[in-house]
Amino acid sequence: xxxxxxxxxxxxxxxxxVEFGAGFxxxxxxxxxxKSIVIDAIGALLGNRVGAAEVRSGARTARIEGxxxxxxxxxxxxxxxxxxxxxxxDGGRLMLSREIAASGRTTARxxxxxxxxxxxxxxxxxxxxxxxxxxNLSLLRSKVQLDFLDRFAALSELRRQVTHCYRxxxxxxxxxxxxxxxxxxxxxxxxxLAFQIQEIAEAGLSAGEEEGxxxxxxxxxxxxxxxxxxxxxxxALSDAAEPxxxxxxxxxxxxxxxxxxxxxxxxxxxxxxTGQDIAAQLEELTADVRRYANALEQDPGRMLEVEGRLDxxxxxxxxxxxxxxxxxxxxxAAAEELSRLQSGEDRADDLANEExxxxxxxxxxxxxxxxxRKAAVKExxxxxHEELTLLGMPTMQFHxxxxxxxxxxxxxxxxxxxxxxLQCGPTGIDTVAFLISPNRGEPLKPLAAIASGxxxxxxxxxxxxxxxxxxxxxxxxxxxxxxxxxxxxxxVLGEKMWSLVQNHQVICVTHLPQVAAxxxxxxxxxxxxxxxxxxxxxETLSVEQQVDELAAMSGSSGATAERSMRExxxxxxxxKVQQEGALV
Numbered sequence: 001x002x003x004x005x006x007x008x009x010x011x012x013x014x015x016x017x018v019e020f021g022a023g024f025x026x027x028x029x030x031x032x033x034x035k036s037i038v039i040d041a042i043g044a045l046l047g048n049r050v051g052a053a054e055v056r057s058g059a060r061t062a063r064i065e066g067x068x069x070x071x072x073x074x075x076x077x078x079x080x081x082x083x084x085x086x087x088x089x090d091g092g093r094l095m096l097s098r099e100i101a102a103s104g105r106t107t108a109r110x111x112x113x114x115x116x117x118x119x120x121x122x123x124x125x126x127x128x129x130x131x132x133x134x135x136n137l138s139l140l141r142s143k144v145q146l147d148f149l150d151r152f153a154a155l156s157e158l159r160r161q162v163t164h165c166y167r168x169x170x171x172x173x174x175x176x177x178x179x180x181x182x183x184x185x186x187x188x189x190x191x192x193l194a195f196q197i198q199e200i201a202e203a204g205l206s207a208g209e210e211e212g213x214x215x216x217x218x219x220x221x222x223x224x225x226x227x228x229x230x231x232x233x234x235x236a237l238s239d240a241a242e243p244x245x246x247x248x249x250x251x252x253x254x255x256x257x258x259x260x261x262x263x264x265x266x267x268x269x270x271x272x273x274t275g276q277d278i279a280a281q282l283e284e285l286t287a288d289v290r291r292y293a294n295a296l297e298q299d300p301g302r303m304l305e306v307e308g309r310l311d312x313x314x315x316x317x318x319x320x321x322x323x324x325x326x327x328x329x330x331x332x333a334a335a336e337e338l339s340r341l342q343s344g345e346d347r348a349d350d351l352a353n354e355e356x357x358x359x360x361x362x363x364x365x366x367x368x369x370x371x372x373r374k375a376a377v378k379e380x381x382x383x384x385h386e387e388l389t390l391l392g393m394p395t396m397q398f399h400x401x402x403x404x405x406x407x408x409x410x411x412x413x414x415x416x417x418x419x420x421x422l423q424c425g426p427t428g429i430d431t432v433a434f435l436i437s438p439n440r441g442e443p444l445k446p447l448a449a450i451a452s453g454x455x456x457x458x459x460x461x462x463x464x465x466x467x468x469x470x471x472x473x474x475x476x477x478x479x480x481x482x483x484x485x486x487x488x489x490x491x492v493l494g495e496k497m498w499s500l501v502q503n504h505q506v507i508c509v510t511h512l513p514q515v516a517a518x519x520x521x522x523x524x525x526x527x528x529x530x531x532x533x534x535x536x537x538x539e540t541l542s543v544e545q546q547v548d549e550l551a552a553m554s555g556s557s558g559a560t561a562e563r564s565m566r567e568x569x570x571x572x573x574x575x576k577v578q579q580e581g582a583l584v
Contacts, residue, residue, distance in 0.1 A: 001505035002042075002128065002475050003093070004067040009059035010044070010100075011037045012527070012536045019540075023520035024498045025507045027538070028549055034536030035509045035525045039130065039479045042066070042507075044098050046128055047121030052104040065097040068127055074472055076156075077126040084119050086111045096124055130477040131460055145447075146432040149400055152383075152467045153376035158369050163426045165365060169358040176351040186341055193338040200320065200331045203312050210313050210324050255279055363413045366428045370413075373402050373430055380466065387462035391492050397437040398459070399444050404429050434459075458493070465496050468503045476500060478508040482515060490514025491572075498576060513550040513565065517572040522546045543569075 055062040099107040108120035320330040410421035435444035494515040522541040550565040
C-alpha cells in the first residue's frame with residue numbers, strides 16, 4: 001500500500017504530507033482546489049511525463065516521494081526490483097521519488113538510488129494503477145482490452161512464454177536475414193582475407209627477423225669502409241702488419257719496466273697488475289677486431305638479397321601493421337575471421353533449423369494462449385455483466401471478441417479450421433475487442449464506437465471488480481470516474497469501489513457524497529492563502545468534519561442537510577459492516 005505521500009513545490013503545493021491508510025481513501029474538495037494536483041503528483045511518481053511547468057513558481061526543484069509497504073508476495077515486482085539492483089528495507093518499505101528541476105530535467109530514484117525513468121515506470125506500474133477520464137479512454141484501445149482479458153484469465157505466465165519465444169524467433173530471423181542479405185559481401189570479404197593470409201604466409205616472416213636484416217644490410221653497404229677501418233685498428237694495436245711500433249709494443253715495454261719498478265719498490269706492485277690487465281685486454285681487443293675483420297663480406301649479391309627481403313617486409317608493413325609483430329597479429333585475426341566466414345553456411349543452416357524449431361514452439365504456445373483466451377471470454381462477460389447490473393446498467397450486454405488476422409507470411413498455426421498463416425506479435429496471435437450493447441435488442445458494437453464517458457467509467461469499475469481476485473496491483477487510484485454517473489448510482493459506485501479494498505488499497509477523488517460516504521479515510525483538499533500566494537492544503541477529516549464536507553458536496557446546508565448526511569454515513573457504515581461479516 002501507499003503509506004505516505006510527500007509533495008514539495010509541485011504546482012500549487014508548497015509542502016504536503018499525506019498519510020494514507022489501508023482500505024478506501026477518499027479525497028474531496030471544491031473544483032480547482034488541487035485534488036487533481038495530488039493525483040498528478042502520484043502520476044509523476046509513476047514516471048509520467050513532467051517538466052518545468054510543474055515546479056512551483058519561485059522554487060528551484062519540485063519533489064514527490066512515496067513510501068510503499070509491501071506485504072503480499074509479488075513475484076513480478078520482486079524480479080523487477082532485483083534486475084534494478086534495489087530491494088525493500090527490513091520493514092518491507094520501498095521508497096520511490098521524482099525530482100523536477102526548474103530547467104525541466106527530472107531525476108528518478110528508488111530507495112535513494114538514481115535510476116532511469118523507465119525503471120521507475122516498470123516498478124511503479126506494478127505498485128499503482130491510476131484510473132481517470134484519460135484512463136477510461138485507454139480502455140478503448142485493443143491492447144488494453146487484451147491486457148484485461150489476460151489478467152482476468154491469469155494468463156500472464158503463458159503470455160510471458162509467448163513473448164520470450166517470439167523475441168527469440170525475431171532475433172534468429174534477423175541474424176539469418178543478415179547472413180542472407182550480405183552473402184555476396186561476405187564472399188568478397190572471405191576472398192580478400194584468403195589473399196592477405198596467403199601473401200603474408202608466402203613472406204615467411206619471423207619475429208625479430210627485420211632487426212637482423214637491417215643490421216646485416218648496413219654492414220654489407222659499408223663493407224669496404226669497414227675493412228679499411230679494421231685494418232688501421234689492427235696496425236695500431238699489433239705489429240702483425242709492419243715492424244713499426246704498434247700499441248702492443250709500447251705497452252709491452254711499459255709492463256717490463258713496471259716489473260723492474262716492482263722489484264725495486266714492492267709497494268708499486270698494483271701498478272704492474274694494472275699494466276698486465278691492460279695488456280691482456282689489448283690482446284683480447286686485437287683478437288676480436290681480427291675476427292670481425294675476417295668475417296666481413298663484400299658480396300653485392302647478398303646485399304641485393306637482403307635489400308629485397310626488407311622491401312617485402314616494408315610492403316607488408318604498409319598494408320598490415322607498423323612492425324612484423326603487428327603483421328603476424330593481423331594474420332592471426334584474419335585467419336580467425338575467415339574461419340567464421342567459411343563456417344557461415346553452417347551457421348545459416350543452424351539458424352534455419354533454430355527458426356523452424358522456434359516457429360513450431362511459438363505456434364503451439366500461441367495457439368494454446370488463444371484457446372485459453374477464448375475459453376475465458378464467457379466467464380469474463382458473465383462476471384462483468386453481474387457487476388454492471390449492480391452498477392445500475394442491467395441491460396448492457398458485454399462481450400470480448402478474440403480474433404486473428406491472416407497474412408501471407410504469418411506464423412503457421414493449426415486451428416479448428418485447419419492450418420492458417422496468422423499475424424503474430426509479442427502478445428500472441430490474437431486481437432481483442434470489447435463489444436457492448438447498451439440496451440436490449442441493439443447489436444453489439446465496439447466499445448470505442450458507442451460508450452459514453454459515464455458508461456466507460458462504470459465499465460472500467462465493473463472490469464476492475466470482476467478482476468479483483470487476480471489483479472496483483474496493490475494500489476488502485478480512481479480520479480473522478482463517476483463523471484457521467486447520476487447520484488442514484490453513486491451509492492452503488494461507492495459500494496463497488498469499497499469492495500475492492502478486500503484485495504487492494506483504493507484512493508479515490510470524487511465529487512459524489514454517495515461515494516465519499518464509504519470512505520475509511522477522508523481527506524479534504526482546499527486552497528489557503530499565505531501572504532500573496534495561494535497554496536493547496538490536504539487535511540484529514542474527523543467524522544464531524546466529514547458530515548460537513550458531505551453536506552457541502554451535496555449543495556445543502558442546515559440541520560436537514562446534516563441529518564441527511566449522517567443517515568448517508570450510517571447506511572454506508574452499516575453496509576460495510578455487513579460485507580465484512582459476510583467475509584468472515
